[in-house]
Amino acid sequence: MVAWHFSPETGCPFWLDYAAHLGWDPRREIQTYADLDKLGFFQDEWLRGGPVRRWVPKGFAGRPVSVFETGGSTGVPKSRINIEDFRIDYEQFSRTLPDDAFPKGADWLQVGPTGPRRLRLAVEHLAQHRGGICFMVDLDPRWVIKLIKWGEMQMAERYKQHVIDQALILLKAHPNIKCLFITPKLLEALCEKVSLKKLGITGVFCGGTEMTPQFCRFAVEELLEGVYFAPTYGNTLMGLATHKPLSAEDNYAIIYYPPSPRAMIEVVDPDEPTRVVGYGETGRARLTTLTRETFIPRFLERDECEREAPVDLYPWDGVRNVRPFRRFSSTVVEGVY
Amino acid sequence: MLHIPILRKGKPYYSVDVARTVHHRTREPFVEISQANVGLIRRDLLDQETPRRLLARFSTRELLDLCRRAAGHFLHDPLPLGEQRQGPDEYVRALSATTGMPHVLVRKNMAKIHGVLAEMESVLAGLTRGLDLDILDRGFGEADGHAVSFFPRGDALGVVLPNNSPGVHSLWIPAFAMKIGLVLKPGSAEPWTPYRIIQALMQAGAPPEAFSYYPTDHAGANEILRQCGRGMLFGDVGSTKAWRADPRVELHGPGYSKIVLGEDVIGEWEQYLDVMVASIVDNGGRSCVNASGVWVPRHADAIAEALAERLARIVPRPAEDEEALLAPFADAQVARRLSQMIDQDLYGEGATDVTARRRGAPRIAEFEGCTYLLPTVIRCHDPEHPLANREFLFPYASVVETPQEHLPEALGPTLVVTAITRDPALTRRLLSSPHVGRLNLGPIPTMRIQWDQPHEGNLFDHLFARRAFQSAYAAELAAV
Known part of the structure; x- marks a missing residue:
């Protein structure tokens, strides 16, 4: 993989230029996964702004390229080019979905962010890969963020209802929709209106934002009435992690395994991010993406989590209870009460 | 470790998501508190009608009897706390452990809550201006x-509660006697009192469904206020700001309470020193009804010196000490930053820390592993000085000299004004001022509360509205 990205025939302009300034040849010096440390940490600023074509590997010249963006809550969003990766990621993920909950040939409804996000094409591809057709209801999260910043909570609520109303119309009009992709908050809102089970939904693939163990328990025990629940963690840079099935034994902890070897998540000491913490210990998530389309070594995510031991199904490290990374800061409160 | 569950219409629910509140001194986890996720709160609040329907089966008289019985349970009996039971002494120790409040102050607040429950009839008479209670039953x-x-303007009252003093819980209890379901979000360091009040009422025979208790985060608190027909929010200036334009939510922010001396009595100010000290210091200076300013037309320097002399005598004591008057800060960093804020504003002209001169020691004090802010009197030479109209979570007061004719406008919004004056013109101006929330005429400490008086808005008016009404069916309606 390193040879591909740093070869003048196949690598992208960004990495070829980067290597030119190193004074050493990564193809020779990087022989193991651990050697990737020599490249230092990938900076997320590199992904903000153009030219986006500097990320297209020469080995894929002439192929149709898509660009996917992250949330973009502040400033210029990060972007990642995609050619086939999202299809490969979601086809791999498809193998982890049980056929009785996500029947082959059943249609899907996606209720969540579309627009410039990977989910737009990825969920549709997942549906098509499983022989289904995907209906879409769009949600613009950047507009929601603005409404919240302005304190327009009522308008945010009305926008959410607008999204839910559209989903309800589709669910009632198309009885072959049996599978749902939806974000956690929209799932709650939808289940306030209808019983998904009664509408014939058999599987819910939930993601897009952070989920807590308590949310998962609430979804399983109170929202879904036995409908299969697949919480997932994914992002534009990594791809899609698969979850270990939820259980009360794990206290509904959300345990994810990255799509290794295409991407690795390691849990590292925030003060010494080259050091991986022990199993069960808390640390900052560090991502390494290694596909022919994308090379992102040692990227420090804005998430924290616990390091999880391998299991039979996924014999590599996982992560538990991913949540936003925050160092606590106190604020002075004047006149409490 | 103790674990406090969520109460979903009275039913305990143990969440996977747990917050641990620490002992203020040892910083060791002291209690686990189940945290409610927003969706759970939202789903529960889809039905706010059931609690109100169950409460409507009781007459108001029956609920008043029930409150009287609950008063005894609250003060004397062991009551459920999760899977354990908590006696009154354990309650005092637990509340002190997580907030730092001295035991003697906790017990005073307990007595206050007991008083409201026991005297609910007179509380309702005050709030409803003596309305025949049968009218509440029949409508x-x-x-x-x-x-x-x-x-009723809504089926449920959602209340976002503070940590500063358990006495504030007496403000929402009357809603129960008015047959309005309660949805409470306790403060993270003071989950004890609302839980104990609920248990006391349930022990006395209240329908459990009338009470929901959701320890939760900021988003959960906002959801409670959004979903309930009526709300009450206790918080600082920042947290209450977002709700200022929403008439459904009654705000309880800083009080900026003050003592005002008129020109007619200023020559005998020494007579009123005890009232000033009590107003500043009682309850550890932690309440919105504590005075944070003394505004006078003359003698400000002498008054500031006399107050400083009295307040500088107050020192930290162990939580169990019956003489303890000060509560430590659960987070030492907050104490340090507050002290720094005061020092920053003292730079330059216009204000002096009179207590610092008297004490000869810093405002911050460490005692038995805890951090305290010692009582502070600031002499402000300009009513516009940034320290003239401030409130902090410890005994703090500015002493400000201002011509009487500038009052009450110069005071700004003030929850309690104790006006020591017989001057008819000043009294008239105070009576007609929209800035004055509660008015005590004469040497009455700002802390003295009469429960038949409204506080920061009238709860009855907040929960109920009057409609125009006439009927041609008097006889038939009598059976309603």
Whole structure:
């Protein structure tokens, strides 16, 4: 993989230029996964702004390229080019979905962010890969963020209802929709209106934002009435992690395994991010993406989590209870009460 | 470790998401508190009608009897706390452990809550201006020869509660006697009192469904206020700001309470020193009804010196000490930053820390592993000085000299004004001022509360509205 990205025939302009300034040849010096440390940490600023074509590997010249963006809550969003990766990621993920909950040939409804996000094409591809057709209801999260910043909570609520109303119309009009992709908050809102089970939904693939163990328990025990629940963690840079099935034994902890070897998540000491913490210990998530389309070594995510031991199904490290990374800061409160 | 569950319409629910509140001194986890996720709160609040329907089966008289019985349970009996039971002494120790409040102050607040429960009839009489209680049951009737009819503005009252003092819980309890379901979000360091009040009422025979208790985060608190027909929010300036334009939510922010001396009595100010000290210091200076300013037309320097002399004598004592007057800060960093803020504003002209001179020691004090802010008197030479109109979570007061004719406008919004004056013109101006929330005329400490008086808005008016009403079916309606 390193040879591909740093070869003048196949690598992208960004990495070829980067290597030119190193004074050493990564193809020779990087022989193991651990050697990737020599490249230092990938900076997320590199992904903000153009030219986006500097990320297209020469080995894929002439192929149709898509660009996917992250949330973009502040400033210029990060972007990642995609050619086939999202299809490969979601086809791999498809193998982890049980056929009785996500029947082959059943249609899907996606209720969540579309627009410039990977989910737009990825969920549709997942549906098509499983022989289904995907209906879409769009949600613009950047507009929601603005409404919240302005304190327009009522308008945010009305926008959410607008999204839910559209989903309800589709669910009632198309009885072959049996599978749902939806974000956690929209799932709650939808289940306030209808019983998904009664509408014939058999599987819910939930993601897009952070989920807590308590949310998962609430979804399983109170929202879904036995409908299969697949919480997932994914992002534009990594791809899609698969979850270990939820259980009360794990206290509904959300345990994810990255799509290794295409991407690795390691849990590292925030003060010494080259050091991986022990199993069960808390640390900052560090991502390494290694596909022919994308090379992102040692990227420090804005998430924290616990390091999880391998299991039979996924014999590599996982992560538990991913949540936003925050160092606590106190604020002075004047006149409490 | 103790674990406090969520109460979903009275039913305990143990969440996977747990917050641990630490002992203020040892910083060791002291209690686990189940945290409610927003969706769970939202789903539960889809049905706010059931609690109100169950409460409506009781007459107001029956609920008043129930409150009286609950008062005894609250003060004397072991009551459920999760899977354990908590006696009154354990309650005092637990509350002190997580907030730092001395035991003697906790017990005073307990007595206050007991008083409200036991005297609920007089509380309701004050809030409803003596309305015949049968009118509350039937929804209509006759008052002073006029037909009246009241309807609830919402089925449930959502209350976002503070950590500063358990006495504030007495403000929402009357909603229960008015048959309004309660949805409470306790403060993270003071989950004890609302839980104990609920348990006391349930022990006395209240329907459990009337009470929901959701320890939760900021988003959960906002959801409670959004979903309940009526709300009450205790918080600082920042957290209450977002709700200022929403008439459904009654805000309880800083009080900026003050003592005012008139020109007619200023020559005898020494007589009123005890009232000033009590108003500043009682309850550890932690309440919105504590005075944070003394505004006078003359003698400000002498008054500031005399107050400083009295306040500088107050020192930290162990939580169990019956003489303890000060509560430590659960987070030492907050104490340090507050002290720094005061020092920053003292730079330059216009204000002096009079207590610092007297004490000869810093405002911050460490005692038995805890951090305290010692009582502070600031002499402000300019009513516009940034320290003239401030409130902090410890005994703090500015002493400000201002011509009497500038009052009450110069005071700004003030929850309690104790005005020591017989001057009719000043009294008239105070009576007509929209800035004055509660007015005590004469040497009455700002902390002295009469429960038949409204506090920061009238709870009855907040929960009920009067409709125009006439009926041609008097006889039939009598059976309603």
